[in-house]
Amino acid sequence: MSAPNKSYDPVEVEALKPEEIERMRNEALAAFAAAADLEALREAKAAHMGDRSPLALANREIGALPPQAKAEAGKRVGMARGAVNKAFAARQAELEAERDARVLVEEAVDVTLPYDRVPAGARHPLTTFCERVEDVFTAMGYEVAEGPEVEAEWFNFDALNFEPDHPARAMQDTFFVAGDKPGRETGVVLRTHTSPVQVRSMLDREPPIYVVCPGRVYRTDELDATHTPVFHQVELLAIDEGLTMADLKGTIEHMVRSLFGEGLTTRLRPNYFPFTEPSAELDMQCYVCRGASVGNPEQPCRTCSSEGWIELGGCGMVNPRVLVAAGIDPEKYSGFAFGFGIERMLMFRHNVEDMRDMVEGDVRFTRPFGMEI
Numbered sequence: 001m002s003a004p005n006k007s008y009d010p011v012e013v014e015a016l017k018p019e020e021i022e023r024m025r026n027e028a029l030a031a032f033a034a035a036a037d038l039e040a041l042r043e044a045k046a047a048h049m050g051d052r053s054p055l056a057l058a059n060r061e062i063g064a065l066p067p068q069a070k071a072e073a074g075k076r077v078g079m080a081r082g083a084v085n086k087a088f089a090a091r092q093a094e095l096e097a098e099r100d101a102r103v104l105v106e107e108a109v110d111v112t113l114p115y116d117r118v119p120a121g122a123r124h125p126l127t128t129f130c131e132r133v134e135d136v137f138t139a140m141g142y143e144v145a146e147g148p149e150v151e152a153e154w155f156n157f158d159a160l161n162f163e164p165d166h167p168a169r170a171m172q173d174t175f176f177v178a179g180d181k182p183g184r185e186t187g188v189v190l191r192t193h194t195s196p197v198q199v200r201s202m203l204d205r206e207p208p209i210y211v212v213c214p215g216r217v218y219r220t221d222e223l224d225a226t227h228t229p230v231f232h233q234v235e236l237l238a239i240d241e242g243l244t245m246a247d248l249k250g251t252i253e254h255m256v257r258s259l260f261g262e263g264l265t266t267r268l269r270p271n272y273f274p275f276t277e278p279s280a281e282l283d284m285q286c287y288v289c290r291g292a293s294v295g296n297p298e299q300p301c302r303t304c305s306s307e308g309w310i311e312l313g314g315c316g317m318v319n320p321r322v323l324v325a326a327g328i329d330p331e332k333y334s335g336f337a338f339g340f341g342i343e344r345m346l347m348f349r350h351n352v353e354d355m356r357d358m359v360e361g362d363v364r365f366t367r368p369f370g371m372e373i
Helices: 018-034 038-049 054-064 067-106 125-138 195-204 245-260 320-325 342-350 363-369
Strands: 150-152 176-178 188-190 209-218 230-240 266-273 276-285 309-318 334-341
Touching (some): 038 054, 125 363, 195 209, 230 245, 245 334, 276 334
Antiparallel strands (some): 230 334
């Protein structure tokens, strides 16, 4: 910057000559007009409006002029800078309007397109049906009980009156996690049924006990149309004074009518289970044909194979040995229990022909069951 000099002729200051100021202004206006986008306009602004721009440097030279020359030079530079600022603002508005118009075209949303191009999922029917069963029994005053899936062999077999050489303990039927030989009380297994939860409930609670035990169980079955090594069971346990088989049958009938419809009957067929005595197989009247297909070849029923009955599972009165193992006096208390497989029930209810469809995770299987909660 030049030092003050009263005798210096302002006309001879190159940066403040009128033609030089006009040139600087015109260069700025041309640069703004040539800017094709906002980024280029920002670069032009820094070059022609920044602290080191030609007009800014010329403005600094005014301070070196004698007082009588400052007013004219300041006016000349001020008018040029005002024109530059106005041109910049106008070009910026133009480019911003072009950008907004382009964005509206490039990022337009067609509101007439389907909103659900990603298919909606659905809850798995196994989960839904388990919760239905829980609702039936909690409404009757039962409590939902759960237990570990990796279970001590004592809970899974010994406490339930399975002898050490019982076939169910064999390696061909049970997944042993720890313990090299079946029949040892120190063994650890993947539970083969949800009955260990019943034993734990009897140990943790004082009678009367009313629990329903849903859960995942494991057996060394091959995966095919009717078997899977991992499946779900729901079991029920009631321990109280004076319970009989009549209470068991009444409870079962209430469950069947709540899940499958009114008017259906049940029957008990003698059977054997280590943990119940007496024991029975539970059959339900076919909810499709209601027995009308029996002996009637003109109206066959696929659900019950025209037999009129559908097998649900096993049941019976709790074996006194099981009560003793859980520390409950069998002379004072009695109880009943029953259980059935959820996958098998779904196959009956919905005519599912292949159990593998339930475990392969294909949404085309689960979606038809809906999003019921």
